[in-house]
Amino acid sequence: MSLDWHAAWQALIHHPLFGVGITLGAYQLAIAAYEKTRWVFLQPVLLSMLAVIGILLACGLTFAEYKDSAAALTLFLGPTTVALAVPLFLNLRRIRQLFWPTLITLLVAGVVATVLGITLAWVFGAEQIMLMSMAPKSVTSPIAMLVANQIGGIAALAAVFVMITGIIGAIIGPALLKRCGVHHPAALGMALGLTAHAVGTARALQEGEECGAFSALAMSLMGVFTAVLLPLAILLWL
Amino acid sequence: MLLRGLSWLVLCQLLGAALNVLLIPILPGPIIGMLLLFVFLLLRGEVGEPLHLASTSLLKYLPLLLVPPAVGVMAYAEDIFADFWAIAGALLLSLLISIVFAGWLMQKLIDRQQRREDA
Numbered sequence: 227m228s229l230d231w232h233a234a235w236q237a238l239i240h241h242p243l244f245g246v247g248i249t250l251g252a253y254q255l256a257i258a259a260y261e262k263t264r265w266v267f268l269q270p271v272l273l274s275m276l277a278v279i280g281i282l283l284a285c286g287l288t289f290a291e292y293k294d295s296a297a298a299l300t301l302f303l304g305p306t307t308v309a310l311a312v313p314l315f316l317n318l319r320r321i322r323q324l325f326w327p328t329l330i331t332l333l334v335a336g337v338v339a340t341v342l343g344i345t346l347a348w349v350f351g352a353e354q355i356m357l358m359s360m361a362p363k364s365v366t367s368p369i370a371m372l373v374a375n376q377i378g379g380i381a382a383l384a385a386v387f388v389m390i391t392g393i394i395g396a397i398i399g400p401a402l403l404k405r406c407g408v409h410h411p412a413a414l415g416m417a418l419g420l421t422a423h424a425v426g427t428a429r430a431l432q433e434g435e436e437c438g439a440f441s442a443l444a445m446s447l448m449g450v451f452t453a454v455l456l457p458l459a460i461l462l463w464l
Numbered sequence: 465m466l467l468r469g470l471s472w473l474v475l476c477q478l479l480g481a482a483l484n485v486l487l488i489p490i491l492p493g494p495i496i497g498m499l500l501l502f503v504f505l506l507l508r509g510e511v512g513e514p515l516h517l518a519s520t521s522l523l524k525y526l527p528l529l530l531v532p533p534a535v536g537v538m539a540y541a542e543d544i545f546a547d548f549w550a551i552a553g554a555l556l557l558s559l560l561i562s563i564v565f566a567g568w569l570m571q572k573l574i575d576r577q578q579r580r581e582d583a
Binding site for chain 2: 245249250252253261270271274275278279282283286288289290292297299300302303304305306307308309310311313314315316318324326327330331334336338339342343345346347349350351352353356357358363364366367369372379380382383384385386390391392393394395398399402403406407408409410412413414416417418420421422424425427428431446449450453
Protein backbone atom coordinates (compact mmCIF):
# COMPACT_ATOMS: atom_id res chain seq x y z
CA MET A 227 0.00 0.00 0.00
CA SER A 228 1.17 3.52 -0.63
CA LEU A 229 0.99 6.08 2.12
CA ASP A 230 -0.14 9.53 1.10
CA TRP A 231 2.65 11.54 2.73
CA HIS A 232 1.73 14.68 0.89
CA ALA A 233 -1.88 14.71 2.14
CA ALA A 234 -0.72 13.98 5.68
CA TRP A 235 1.76 16.88 5.54
CA GLN A 236 -0.93 19.23 4.22
CA ALA A 237 -3.33 18.12 6.96
CA LEU A 238 -0.60 18.83 9.52
CA ILE A 239 0.43 22.32 8.41
CA HIS A 240 -3.12 23.49 7.69
CA HIS A 241 -4.52 22.21 10.97
CA PRO A 242 -6.28 24.98 12.91
CA LEU A 243 -3.89 24.35 15.83
CA PHE A 244 -0.67 24.38 13.78
CA GLY A 245 0.01 28.04 14.65
CA VAL A 246 -0.51 27.39 18.35
CA GLY A 247 1.71 24.32 18.15
CA ILE A 248 4.71 25.97 16.50
CA THR A 249 4.39 29.06 18.72
CA LEU A 250 4.34 26.96 21.90
CA GLY A 251 7.28 24.87 20.67
CA ALA A 252 9.34 27.86 19.56
CA TYR A 253 8.63 29.72 22.80
CA GLN A 254 9.72 26.85 25.02
CA LEU A 255 12.92 26.38 23.03
CA ALA A 256 13.55 30.14 23.22
CA ILE A 257 13.02 30.14 26.99
CA ALA A 258 15.37 27.18 27.39
CA ALA A 259 18.02 28.91 25.24
CA TYR A 260 17.65 32.13 27.24
CA GLU A 261 17.85 30.40 30.63
CA LYS A 262 20.91 28.48 29.56
CA THR A 263 22.88 31.39 28.14
CA ARG A 264 21.30 34.45 29.86
CA TRP A 265 22.42 36.32 26.75
CA VAL A 266 20.37 39.51 26.33
CA PHE A 267 19.99 39.17 22.57
CA LEU A 268 18.16 35.90 23.06
CA GLN A 269 14.97 37.64 24.23
CA PRO A 270 12.28 34.93 24.14
CA VAL A 271 9.86 37.06 22.05
CA LEU A 272 12.49 37.85 19.42
CA LEU A 273 13.83 34.32 19.23
CA SER A 274 10.39 32.72 19.02
CA MET A 275 9.36 35.28 16.40
CA LEU A 276 12.35 34.38 14.21
CA ALA A 277 11.78 30.65 14.70
CA VAL A 278 8.07 30.92 13.81
CA ILE A 279 8.81 33.06 10.72
CA GLY A 280 11.40 30.49 9.65
CA ILE A 281 8.93 27.61 10.01
CA LEU A 282 6.19 29.51 8.16
CA LEU A 283 8.50 30.34 5.26
CA ALA A 284 9.75 26.74 5.11
CA CYS A 285 6.16 25.44 5.00
CA GLY A 286 5.05 28.10 2.51
CA LEU A 287 2.40 29.49 4.85
CA THR A 288 1.32 33.14 4.88
CA PHE A 289 1.03 35.36 7.93
CA ALA A 290 -2.74 35.55 7.43
CA GLU A 291 -3.01 31.77 7.76
CA TYR A 292 -0.72 31.71 10.79
CA LYS A 293 -2.73 34.50 12.39
CA ASP A 294 -5.91 32.42 12.11
CA SER A 295 -4.33 29.28 13.48
CA ALA A 296 -2.68 31.14 16.39
CA ALA A 297 -5.92 32.95 17.29
CA ALA A 298 -6.37 30.79 20.39
CA LEU A 299 -3.26 32.44 21.87
CA THR A 300 -3.99 35.96 20.64
CA LEU A 301 -7.43 35.81 22.25
CA PHE A 302 -5.84 35.75 25.70
CA LEU A 303 -4.02 39.05 25.12
CA GLY A 304 -7.23 40.87 26.11
CA PRO A 305 -7.73 39.28 29.55
CA THR A 306 -3.95 39.51 30.14
CA THR A 307 -4.04 43.25 29.47
CA VAL A 308 -6.93 43.47 31.95
CA ALA A 309 -4.82 41.47 34.45
CA LEU A 310 -2.20 44.25 34.46
CA ALA A 311 -4.57 46.14 36.78
CA VAL A 312 -3.55 43.75 39.58
CA PRO A 313 0.21 44.59 39.83
CA LEU A 314 -0.79 48.21 39.25
CA PHE A 315 -3.13 48.12 42.26
CA LEU A 316 -0.72 46.14 44.48
CA ASN A 317 1.95 48.80 44.02
CA LEU A 318 -0.42 51.71 44.28
CA ARG A 319 1.06 52.82 47.61
CA ARG A 320 4.52 53.14 46.11
CA ILE A 321 3.13 54.83 43.04
CA ARG A 322 1.29 57.32 45.26
CA GLN A 323 4.55 58.16 47.03
CA LEU A 324 6.15 58.87 43.67
CA PHE A 325 3.09 60.56 42.19
CA TRP A 326 4.72 63.76 40.86
CA PRO A 327 7.88 62.15 39.47
CA THR A 328 5.65 59.61 37.69
CA LEU A 329 3.30 62.18 36.20
CA ILE A 330 6.03 64.59 35.08
CA THR A 331 8.14 61.82 33.53
CA LEU A 332 5.08 60.45 31.77
CA LEU A 333 4.12 63.75 30.17
CA VAL A 334 7.60 65.05 29.31
CA ALA A 335 9.24 61.78 28.24
CA GLY A 336 6.07 60.62 26.47
CA VAL A 337 6.04 63.72 24.28
CA VAL A 338 9.79 63.43 23.66
CA ALA A 339 9.51 59.76 22.60
CA THR A 340 6.68 60.47 20.15
CA VAL A 341 7.98 63.73 18.65
CA LEU A 342 11.55 62.42 18.36
CA GLY A 343 10.43 59.34 16.40
CA ILE A 344 8.42 61.35 13.87
CA THR A 345 11.06 64.06 13.51
CA LEU A 346 13.93 61.63 12.95
CA ALA A 347 11.97 59.59 10.40
CA TRP A 348 11.05 62.83 8.61
CA VAL A 349 14.67 64.02 8.62
CA PHE A 350 15.78 60.63 7.23
CA GLY A 351 13.22 61.00 4.42
CA ALA A 352 10.52 58.45 5.20
CA GLU A 353 7.14 58.95 3.53
CA GLN A 354 4.18 60.64 5.20
CA ILE A 355 2.27 57.38 5.54
CA MET A 356 5.31 55.82 7.25
CA LEU A 357 5.56 58.79 9.61
CA MET A 358 1.94 58.44 10.63
CA SER A 359 2.36 54.71 11.16
CA MET A 360 5.40 55.39 13.29
CA ALA A 361 3.93 58.10 15.50
CA PRO A 362 2.31 55.73 18.01
CA LYS A 363 5.30 53.33 18.14
CA SER A 364 5.72 53.57 21.90
CA VAL A 365 2.27 52.36 22.89
CA THR A 366 0.79 48.90 23.08
CA SER A 367 -0.23 47.54 19.66
CA PRO A 368 -4.06 47.63 19.91
CA ILE A 369 -3.96 51.35 20.74
CA ALA A 370 -1.20 52.03 18.23
CA MET A 371 -3.21 50.39 15.45
CA LEU A 372 -6.31 52.44 16.26
CA VAL A 373 -4.39 55.69 16.49
CA ALA A 374 -2.43 55.04 13.27
CA ASN A 375 -5.72 54.47 11.48
CA GLN A 376 -7.09 57.75 12.73
CA ILE A 377 -4.12 59.87 11.76
CA GLY A 378 -3.68 58.37 8.28
CA GLY A 379 -1.12 55.63 8.77
CA ILE A 380 -1.33 51.86 8.16
CA ALA A 381 -2.55 49.97 11.23
CA ALA A 382 -0.58 46.79 10.57
CA LEU A 383 2.66 48.71 9.93
CA ALA A 384 2.12 50.54 13.20
CA ALA A 385 1.88 47.16 14.92
CA VAL A 386 5.18 46.16 13.33
CA PHE A 387 6.96 49.34 14.49
CA VAL A 388 5.47 48.82 17.94
CA MET A 389 6.87 45.29 18.05
CA ILE A 390 10.33 46.31 16.79
CA THR A 391 10.51 49.17 19.29
CA GLY A 392 9.34 46.91 22.10
CA ILE A 393 11.77 44.12 21.33
CA ILE A 394 14.82 46.39 20.96
CA GLY A 395 13.81 48.28 24.10
CA ALA A 396 13.49 45.07 26.09
CA ILE A 397 16.81 43.76 24.79
CA ILE A 398 19.02 46.79 25.40
CA GLY A 399 16.88 48.87 27.79
CA PRO A 400 17.80 47.50 31.23
CA ALA A 401 21.57 47.29 30.62
CA LEU A 402 21.66 50.71 28.94
CA LEU A 403 19.67 52.34 31.73
CA LYS A 404 21.84 50.84 34.46
CA ARG A 405 24.95 52.03 32.66
CA CYS A 406 23.47 55.54 32.56
CA GLY A 407 23.05 55.55 36.34
CA VAL A 408 19.36 54.67 36.50
CA HIS A 409 19.05 52.23 39.40
CA HIS A 410 15.70 52.86 41.07
CA PRO A 411 13.30 50.05 40.08
CA ALA A 412 10.54 52.62 39.56
CA ALA A 413 12.70 54.61 37.12
CA LEU A 414 13.72 51.46 35.23
CA GLY A 415 10.09 50.37 35.02
CA MET A 416 8.84 53.78 33.89
CA ALA A 417 11.43 53.96 31.10
CA LEU A 418 10.68 50.42 29.90
CA GLY A 419 6.90 50.73 29.98
CA LEU A 420 6.85 54.21 28.49
CA THR A 421 8.97 53.39 25.47
CA ALA A 422 8.71 49.62 25.04
CA HIS A 423 5.07 49.02 26.15
CA ALA A 424 4.02 45.37 26.72
CA VAL A 425 7.32 43.78 25.70
CA GLY A 426 9.14 46.20 27.98
CA THR A 427 6.66 45.41 30.75
CA ALA A 428 7.22 41.68 30.32
CA ARG A 429 10.96 42.39 30.64
CA ALA A 430 10.39 44.72 33.63
CA LEU A 431 8.45 41.98 35.44
CA GLN A 432 11.64 39.88 35.31
CA GLU A 433 13.46 42.68 37.14
CA GLY A 434 11.02 42.59 40.03
CA GLU A 435 7.47 43.38 41.06
CA GLU A 436 7.96 47.12 41.66
CA CYS A 437 9.70 47.55 38.33
CA GLY A 438 6.89 45.63 36.63
CA ALA A 439 4.20 47.68 38.35
CA PHE A 440 5.67 51.00 37.22
CA SER A 441 6.17 49.61 33.76
CA ALA A 442 2.52 48.53 33.58
CA LEU A 443 1.49 51.94 34.88
CA ALA A 444 3.64 53.80 32.37
CA MET A 445 2.44 51.57 29.54
CA SER A 446 -1.24 52.03 30.28
CA LEU A 447 -1.09 55.78 30.95
CA MET A 448 1.10 56.33 27.88
CA GLY A 449 -1.50 54.35 25.91
CA VAL A 450 -4.41 56.38 27.23
CA PHE A 451 -2.63 59.71 26.71
CA THR A 452 -1.50 58.79 23.20
CA ALA A 453 -4.97 57.59 22.20
CA VAL A 454 -6.55 60.85 23.32
CA LEU A 455 -3.85 63.44 22.66
CA LEU A 456 -2.00 62.30 19.52
CA PRO A 457 -4.98 62.49 17.10
CA LEU A 458 -5.83 65.89 18.61
CA ALA A 459 -2.27 67.16 18.23
CA ILE A 460 -2.05 65.99 14.60
CA LEU A 461 -5.44 67.54 13.87
CA LEU A 462 -4.38 70.92 15.27
CA TRP A 463 -0.96 70.82 13.66
CA LEU A 464 -1.89 69.91 10.08
CA MET B 465 -10.03 29.41 42.11
CA LEU B 466 -8.19 29.99 38.86
CA LEU B 467 -11.42 29.78 36.92
CA ARG B 468 -13.17 32.31 39.13
CA GLY B 469 -10.30 34.77 38.68
CA LEU B 470 -10.26 34.18 34.94
CA SER B 471 -14.01 34.84 34.81
CA TRP B 472 -13.47 38.25 36.39
CA LEU B 473 -10.78 39.11 33.86
CA VAL B 474 -12.92 37.98 30.94
CA LEU B 475 -15.93 39.84 32.34
CA CYS B 476 -13.93 43.09 32.55
CA GLN B 477 -12.65 42.57 29.02
CA LEU B 478 -16.21 41.98 27.73
CA LEU B 479 -17.54 45.05 29.51
CA GLY B 480 -14.60 46.97 28.08
CA ALA B 481 -15.48 45.80 24.57
CA ALA B 482 -19.09 46.91 25.03
CA LEU B 483 -18.08 50.32 26.43
CA ASN B 484 -15.62 50.71 23.57
CA VAL B 485 -18.48 50.48 21.06
CA LEU B 486 -20.96 52.47 23.15
CA LEU B 487 -18.96 55.40 24.48
CA ILE B 488 -15.20 55.55 23.90
CA PRO B 489 -14.22 54.17 20.47
CA ILE B 490 -10.78 55.75 20.87
CA LEU B 491 -9.69 53.39 23.67
CA PRO B 492 -9.45 49.65 22.92
CA GLY B 493 -11.65 47.27 24.92
CA PRO B 494 -8.83 45.58 26.91
CA ILE B 495 -7.52 48.95 28.14
CA ILE B 496 -11.03 50.02 29.23
CA GLY B 497 -11.35 46.60 30.92
CA MET B 498 -8.09 47.17 32.77
CA LEU B 499 -9.25 50.59 33.97
CA LEU B 500 -12.56 49.01 35.08
CA LEU B 501 -10.78 46.29 37.04
CA PHE B 502 -8.47 48.90 38.55
CA VAL B 503 -11.42 51.03 39.71
CA PHE B 504 -13.11 47.89 41.07
CA LEU B 505 -9.97 47.01 43.06
CA LEU B 506 -9.76 50.58 44.37
CA LEU B 507 -13.36 50.39 45.60
CA ARG B 508 -12.84 46.96 47.09
CA GLY B 509 -9.50 47.82 48.64
CA GLU B 510 -7.89 44.39 48.14
CA VAL B 511 -7.08 41.75 45.53
CA GLY B 512 -8.99 38.50 46.13
CA GLU B 513 -7.05 35.24 46.00
CA PRO B 514 -8.74 33.94 42.79
CA LEU B 515 -8.02 37.16 40.91
CA HIS B 516 -4.43 37.25 42.12
CA LEU B 517 -3.89 33.66 41.03
CA ALA B 518 -5.44 34.17 37.59
CA SER B 519 -3.57 37.41 36.87
CA THR B 520 -0.15 36.12 37.93
CA SER B 521 -0.68 32.97 35.86
CA LEU B 522 -1.63 34.95 32.75
CA LEU B 523 1.05 37.62 33.16
CA LYS B 524 3.69 34.90 33.41
CA TYR B 525 2.86 34.01 29.79
CA LEU B 526 2.63 37.57 28.45
CA PRO B 527 5.79 37.16 26.29
CA LEU B 528 4.32 34.01 24.71
CA LEU B 529 1.08 35.81 23.85
CA LEU B 530 3.04 38.58 22.13
CA VAL B 531 4.75 36.20 19.70
CA PRO B 532 1.87 36.00 17.14
CA PRO B 533 1.55 39.81 16.73
CA ALA B 534 5.36 40.01 16.46
CA VAL B 535 5.36 37.52 13.59
CA GLY B 536 3.27 40.13 11.71
CA VAL B 537 6.59 41.76 10.78
CA MET B 538 6.93 39.22 7.96
CA ALA B 539 3.77 40.45 6.18
CA TYR B 540 5.23 43.95 5.73
CA ALA B 541 8.81 43.05 4.90
CA GLU B 542 8.66 44.75 1.48
CA ASP B 543 7.32 48.10 2.70
CA ILE B 544 9.87 48.14 5.47
CA PHE B 545 12.78 47.37 3.12
CA ALA B 546 11.72 50.25 0.83
CA ASP B 547 12.30 52.80 3.60
CA PHE B 548 14.63 50.58 5.59
CA TRP B 549 17.38 52.98 6.71
CA ALA B 550 15.04 55.85 7.52
CA ILE B 551 12.83 53.56 9.58
CA ALA B 552 15.61 51.63 11.29
CA GLY B 553 17.55 54.80 12.09
CA ALA B 554 14.54 56.69 13.38
CA LEU B 555 13.24 53.78 15.46
CA LEU B 556 16.59 52.94 17.01
CA LEU B 557 17.80 56.48 17.67
CA SER B 558 14.52 57.76 19.08
CA LEU B 559 14.18 54.64 21.24
CA LEU B 560 17.71 54.95 22.63
CA ILE B 561 17.33 58.63 23.40
CA SER B 562 13.84 58.46 24.84
CA ILE B 563 14.40 55.37 26.98
CA VAL B 564 17.52 56.89 28.56
CA PHE B 565 15.80 60.27 28.90
CA ALA B 566 12.72 58.74 30.58
CA GLY B 567 14.83 56.70 33.02
CA TRP B 568 17.17 59.59 33.77
CA LEU B 569 14.32 62.08 34.34
CA MET B 570 12.44 59.71 36.65
CA GLN B 571 15.61 58.89 38.60
CA LYS B 572 16.43 62.61 39.03
CA LEU B 573 12.88 63.42 40.15
CA ILE B 574 12.91 60.54 42.65
CA ASP B 575 16.30 61.64 44.01
CA ARG B 576 15.04 65.21 44.36
CA GLN B 577 11.89 64.14 46.15
CA GLN B 578 13.88 61.94 48.54
CA ARG B 579 16.32 64.76 49.32
CA ARG B 580 13.38 67.04 50.03
CA GLU B 581 11.82 64.47 52.37
CA ASP B 582 15.11 64.00 54.21
CA ALA B 583 15.62 67.74 54.65
